[in-house]
Amino acid sequence: MKEELIIAGFGGQGVLSMGKILAYSGIMQDQEVAWMPSYGPEMRGGTANVTVILSDNRISSPILSKFDTAIILNQQSLDKFESRVKPGGLLIYDPNGITRHPERKDITICRIAAVDESAKLGNAKAYNMVVLGAFLKMKPIVTMENVVKGLKKSIPSRHHHLIPMNEEAINVGMQAIEMVNEL
Amino acid sequence: MAEKILIKGNEAIAIAAIHCGCDGYFGYPITPQSEVMETLMKEKPWETTGMVVLQAESETSSINMVYGGACCGKKVMTSSSSPGVSLMAEGLSYLAGAELPCLVVNVMRGGPGLGTIQPSQGDYFQATKGGGHGDYRMYVLAPASGQDMYDFVDKAFEVAFKYRIPAMILADGVIGQMMEKVEFRPMKPRRTEEEVKAQCDAWATVGKGAHRGGNTITSLALDPEVQERHNIHLQAKYKEMEENEVLYETYRAEDAEHLIVAFGCMSRICQNTVDEARERGIKMGLIRPITLFPFPKKEIDAFVPQLKTMMSVELNAGQMVEDIRQIANGRVPVYFYGRQGGIIPSPEEVLEAYLKHI
Structure with a gap:
């Protein structure tokens, strides 16, 4: 197993922490992992992205030009990364604020209305976990048990009481994902 | 098996410093390596191992604090990124001239000048050919992973003390900012004052007692013959390192x-x-x-x-x-x-x- 993905959106959407939780879940499953963020001026309010690699084998390059999966949370990121999904790969996006939707026919495209779903949950901060749920529905590369372990490792212990709420958001994401282009 | 932790390369440097018995860290923040001092401040090693962590007022100050600590035979270090390391250049030359062991971490960013905060390897010349003035070398390690960042801290101190030279970990923004799985090694306690004295009595300012004259630490030799002898001695150390300390894969x-x-x-x-x-x-x-x-x-x-x-x-x-x-x-x-x-x-x-x- 080797999954190379990019998560891209606005700073503040929880892009980096979602990547970290996924990476930690991979460690809990004895996988090799790498988490490579953009750390430029874009972190301060603009676009943010993180490359996450989970693999059964040692990871060589953390810098990639093509991805198995792109999780896209704003228009700029969609414009930048749609072309960089490998043929046959997966693109998941949140349609909120998207005016030009993805057009490729050679990849699987899914939609997750995570802004709406996290609002329904009454917790906008669970946004990134709804998105993570959608991804795990399509690619169950880590088990829910290990995701919970990953959450425990990623979140300071004073916030551990929020883990059940995060689990719920992941489950909501798994239910709410919609297929746009099936290969 | 030791627990495997997901941390940034910069964080690994900080944790490794505590784990390998480092006595003091002196630094000044700069992207992309600020997590080194941030992590040390969060870990508060002064409460556990007694390691000193101090934010200096500038890089020039940091490197001279390192000079002072190293004179006393302590395991001391600093970290910075390219422009900050340029500010340390004089200090590095003095440390090399005075034959003082220490560790300097450079998480390189693009230059010249203030440059960009994004990754670069533009300081290869500075690290391997000088940076400061005069004929000197540093032991320079180039990490390629978070585990390297962790392991090289201890390794750098070991070689720095063996040859009494400054050591540098020359990383880049990718390795500093990337999070990977890092396995921790068993904790090495800080050396006691007696152990420092036993290890460094021949050269460090550890208190002379009655058994010997004073140790003088200086990089000044006004007599050209003395300076030449000293330089030949330095070059012999570098030659020995070329024989014994090469690492590659x-x-x-x-x-x-x-x-x-x-x-x-x-x-x-x-x-x-x-x-x-x-x-x-x-x-x-x-x-x-x-x-x-x-x-x-x-x-x-x-x-x-x-x-x-x-x-x-x-x-x-x-x-x-x-x-x-x-x-x-x-x-x-x-x-x-x-x-x-x-x-x-x-x-x-x-x-x-x-x-x-x-």
């Missing part, structure tokens, strides 16, 4: 006809380039210098007879390539590929660049 290089030389993050990226080339039937391999000084001269030289071409891949305008060309000495063409200003090439981009020469 290879990747699919045994039967290679085309050899990439790359260090730090680029050595990781170029592994994918090698795989891609091999899939296309091209016998490509990689050699990664782990120590940039001492440089793996003999090891690269040994490959030359089997090669058709070599290419140095760096995040700069071509620095290490000069050393490789000197080793190849015209026997095989040595090409160069690099990106600058904080741009990191993908494995495919490197391959495309190499294929133009094959």
